[in-house]
Amino acid sequence: MCAIKKAVARTFNFLSRILSLIIFWCSSIVSAGILIVYFKKRNFLKKAILIGIAFFILLFLGIGIFQSVSTYYIWKADPISKYLIPPVNPNYFYQYCLFHYFLNFFISLGAAIFLGLIFFIFKKKNYVDFNEVLLVVLGTIIVGSPNFIIFLGLAFLIAIFLDLWQNYKKRVKIKRKVSLILPMLISLILTILAGNIIAKYIGLAVLRI
Numbered sequence: 001m002c003a004i005k006k007a008v009a010r011t012f013n014f015l016s017r018i019l020s021l022i023i024f025w026c027s028s029i030v031s032a033g034i035l036i037v038y039f040k041k042r043n044f045l046k047k048a049i050l051i052g053i054a055f056f057i058l059l060f061l062g063i064g065i066f067q068s069v070s071t072y073y074i075w076k077a078d079p080i081s082k083y084l085i086p087p088v089n090p091n092y093f094y095q096y097c098l099f100h101y102f103l104n105f106f107i108s109l110g111a112a113i114f115l116g117l118i119f120f121i122f123k124k125k126n127y128v129d130f131n132e133v134l135l136v137v138l139g140t141i142i143v144g145s146p147n148f149i150i151f152l153g154l155a156f157l158i159a160i161f162l163d164l165w166q167n168y169k170k171r172v173k174i175k176r177k178v179s180l181i182l183p184m185l186i187s188l189i190l191t192i193l194a195g196n197i198i199a200k201y202i203g204l205a206v207l208r209i
Contacts, residue, residue: 049134064101112140146207147195154187
């Protein structure tokens with residue numbers, strides 16, 4: 001029985017590492033790709049961000065479903081945990097999968113929709129454009145909760161720095177609208193690479209589910 005439990009634990013750890021690598025590389029590649037589109041084919045930027053949003057929603061849902069199915073069959077092979085799955089104990093199994101595999105994504109998706117609505121209101125007042133609305137949704141979904149706080153904070157700091165630098169070089173007063181597209185893309189990549197470290201350092205990691 002101990003050997004079975006150890007095998008189950010090893011299987012879970014292996015799956016977690018593989019899925020983490022998949023998410024990391026997909027996030028990095030898509031973010032870098034959108035950054036390249038921003039510089040090379042800006043007229044394709046809106047479509048690229050929309051494709052990214054659809055891709056990551058499907059990716060995270062697919063990973064959650066895969067983890068749930070894997071958990072079912074791994075638990076089914078264990079003489080104790082087989083009593084925690086349907087049809088014996090469906091409520092516990094479904095609640096476990098929801099909390100461990102889907103809840104963080106749903107929180108991130110809810111935050112993305114909320115921030116998207118706020119940015120959309122700003123768009124109506126001509127403070128931001130539609131690409132910025134889409135990008136804040138994409139970035140929030142990718143980095144997840146609570147790292148989207150870091151993503152937004154870094155984006156605004158980078159935007160302020162870039163605007164001050166550009167205006168310093170041109171020796172003019174700050175009058176024009178600040179674009180958040182490049183700052184958000186830079187912030188997104190930084191958050192993907194070091195968001196967990198920053199969250200741990202500033203205490204946001206305690207909010208992670």
